[in-house]
Amino acid sequence: MADKKIIAVVGATGAQGGGLARAILADRGSEFAVRALTRNVDGEKARALAAGGAEVVTTDIDDTHSVERAFAGAYGAFCLTNFWEHFSAEREVAQAEAMARAARAAGVRHVVWSTLEDTRKWVPLESDRMPTLHGKYKVPHFDGKGEADQKFRDAGVPTTWLLTSFYWDNLVHFGSGPKRGPDGILALTFPMGDRKLPGMAAEDIGKCTYGIFRRGKEFIGKTVGIAGEHLTGAEMATALSDSLGEPVRYNDVPPEVYRAFGFPGADDLGNMFQFKRDFNEYYTGARSVEFSRSLNPELLSFRAWLARYAKQIPLD
Numbered sequence: 001m002a003d004k005k006i007i008a009v010v011g012a013t014g015a016q017g018g019g020l021a022r023a024i025l026a027d028r029g030s031e032f033a034v035r036a037l038t039r040n041v042d043g044e045k046a047r048a049l050a051a052g053g054a055e056v057v058t059t060d061i062d063d064t065h066s067v068e069r070a071f072a073g074a075y076g077a078f079c080l081t082n083f084w085e086h087f088s089a090e091r092e093v094a095q096a097e098a099m100a101r102a103a104r105a106a107g108v109r110h111v112v113w114s115t116l117e118d119t120r121k122w123v124p125l126e127s128d129r130m131p132t133l134h135g136k137y138k139v140p141h142f143d144g145k146g147e148a149d150q151k152f153r154d155a156g157v158p159t160t161w162l163l164t165s166f167y168w169d170n171l172v173h174f175g176s177g178p179k180r181g182p183d184g185i186l187a188l189t190f191p192m193g194d195r196k197l198p199g200m201a202a203e204d205i206g207k208c209t210y211g212i213f214r215r216g217k218e219f220i221g222k223t224v225g226i227a228g229e230h231l232t233g234a235e236m237a238t239a240l241s242d243s244l245g246e247p248v249r250y251n252d253v254p255p256e257v258y259r260a261f262g263f264p265g266a267d268d269l270g271n272m273f274q275f276k277r278d279f280n281e282y283y284t285g286a287r288s289v290e291f292s293r294s295l296n297p298e299l300l301s302f303r304a305w306l307a308r309y310a311k312q313i314p315l316d
């Protein structure tokens, strides 16, 4: 243990970081050890990580000094922000800056930054293709992360920029699953037209990240994108029908209808799906399934994910 290289994992109690922590801990012969960073070391998830062999340390990514302490002596760091906790892209940028500076101060040798595109490079703010949100973003939970990419360059830390994909787990935990219509038929609603949505099991993000740390230098200075499968809404609906044993139809709605659904973040997600639809060739091209499988041979397809989790999808 003492001679292992430490990976400091931000978000270790969550989906992405948890997947990374579990991937390292499950590999008994790993060259790496896990330092799990959390604001709540007494929480159930933190205690499970400690029981699995992780060092668990208190950290708040809103506080650079706290992150510096947590990164001290680490070989690697997985850096993540959680937009959905506060809905502020500005705060994500500030947190990324704190992590980048801390990584620099601690001499971290490999950072993996979990990012997404700054969609304003494709849809300038003055474009009326989609509404501007929060004053200066098109897709706030993408744009803040993409804007923050530069913080890692500015800090001069050896970084891999990791473009992630839509979690299929959103069908279970984020209200994105099929809903029963007035006719009683289940419908999966996305404003994606007939375009493909790159998706993946959230757990596979961590497993792929483990592959990136293992292959080390090969990916420093590079942007890489990952996905488990690229599927149209119709293909997802067919797989869901087969798995659930009842018909699920794909309900393609215009992005403006999705934006108006009214749940918190509906406008952000409506713009996000429109970006993925309208720039589909770029977006799918940036997330290779084959490459993801080379990082993580256990990568799940959508049907394999459904075989494990379909029963957890809330249907009414």
Ligand SMILES: NC(=O)c1ccc[n+]([C@@H]2O[C@H](COP(=O)([O-])OP(=O)(O)OC[C@H]3O[C@@H](n4cnc5c(N)ncnc54)[C@H](OP(=O)(O)O)[C@@H]3O)[C@@H](O)[C@H]2O)c1
Pocket: 010, 011, 012, 013, 014, 015, 016, 017, 037, 038, 039, 040, 059, 060, 061, 062, 080, 081, 082, 083, 084, 085, 141, 164, 165, 166, 167, 168, 170, 174
């Ligand atoms: N849902 C999707 O389809 C999808 C796809 C791609 C990217 N994303 C992005 O994924 C991000 C969320 O990642 P996730 O799903 O892995 O998160 P999650 O499961 O919701 O968990 C959030 C994690 O972030 C940690 N965290 C949040 N604020 C913190 C702070 N101030 N200091 C220290 N740790 C903090 C939490 O740690 P503690 O609470 O233990 O401190 C927790 O481990 C979002 O920004 C989202 O935009 C989501």
